[in-house]
Amino acid sequence: MQIVILKDATEVAQYGANIFIEQIKNKANSVIGLATGSTPVALYQELIKKNQQDEVSFAEVSSFNLDEYLGLKGEHPQSYRHFMTEQLFNHINIVNSNTHVPPGDAVNPVLACNEYEEKIVQAGGIDVQLLGIGRNGHIGFNEPSSGLTSRTRVKTLTQATIDDNARFFAEDEYQPHLSITMGIGTILDSNKVVLLATGEGKADAIKDMVEGPLAAICPASALQLHRDAVIVIDEAAASKL
Numbered sequence: 338m339q340i341v342i343l344k345d346a347t348e349v350a351q352y353g354a355n356i357f358i359e360q361i362k363n364k365a366n367s368v369i370g371l372a373t374g375s376t377p378v379a380l381y382q383e384l385i386k387k388n389q390q391d392e393v394s395f396a397e398v399s400s401f402n403l404d405e406y407l408g409l410k411g412e413h414p415q416s417y418r419h420f421m422t423e424q425l426f427n428h429i430n431i432v433n434s435n436t437h438v439p440p441g442d443a444v445n446p447v448l449a450c451n452e453y454e455e456k457i458v459q460a461g462g463i464d465v466q467l468l469g470i471g472r473n474g475h476i477g478f479n480e481p482s483s484g485l486t487s488r489t490r491v492k493t494l495t496q497a498t499i500d501d502n503a504r505f506f507a508e509d510e511y512q513p514h515l516s517i518t519m520g521i522g523t524i525l526d527s528n529k530v531v532l533l534a535t536g537e538g539k540a541d542a543i544k545d546m547v548e549g550p551l552a553a554i555c556p557a558s559a560l561q562l563h564r565d566a567v568i569v570i571d572e573a574a575a576s577k578l
């Protein structure tokens with residue numbers, strides 16, 4: 338693991354964005370893995386800016402998102418597909434059919450998970466995967482106790498994650514308790530992994546991931562096994578290292 342500690346969230350976003358920009362400049366048809374949550378938003382803004390300044394083109398890029406709520410259609414305002422459309426895809430020159438998010442409305446979710454895995458393989462595998470981290474150490478929606486070699490599958494969310502993500506939902510709005518997520522094994526198959534975390538609320542999870550034992554109780558600790566994992570964090574998230 339390479340740990341990069343920067344001053345603040347702005348520097349973290351710029352550093353992370355540069356990794357993706359360099360990747361795409363070196364290989365125009367890169368396959369990138371994307372993430373949701375509030376942390377990647379500033380990185381996406383940076384990618385949008387560079388795309389609009391013609392510094393990088395997504396015309397040949399394919400993307401695969403980590404996860405999606407099960408039970409929500411892509412048009413649903415709380416779906417991760419909708420989040421990606423609003424936060425990134427609508428603002429860059431990526432071809433919509435080259436963007437992939439697990440189908441939250443799949444009639445047969447088990448089959449859909451296997452098909453998602455196959456699509457990644459057919460695309461040639463993920464060159465760089467972006468990750469955030471949950472306060473309980475989850476990556477994607479791989480909650481504590483997830484198998485360290487797991488593949489894309491249906492996962493039940495923990496109450497802690499439901500509570501953490503409740504801020505995105507209105508008080509009386511239906512909030513899914515199930516998801517489809519790439520597995521930890523799927524994530525580890527990426528050629529490179531870039532995990533971003535900012536703020537003191539992530540400090541415990543970062544400590545467990547970096548210094549704790551390799552253990553399913555902290556799913557992100559599996560990144561200790563990856564040959565090219567870059568952890569980009571601000572001083573607050575690094576405060577317990």
Ligand code: GLP
Pocket residue numbers: 372373374375376377403404468469470471472475476477478498502
């Ligand atoms: C969700 C996503 C994760 C993300 C996490 C943290 O649970 N499934 O991929 O890392 O939120 O989000 P935030 O960046 O908002 O703290």
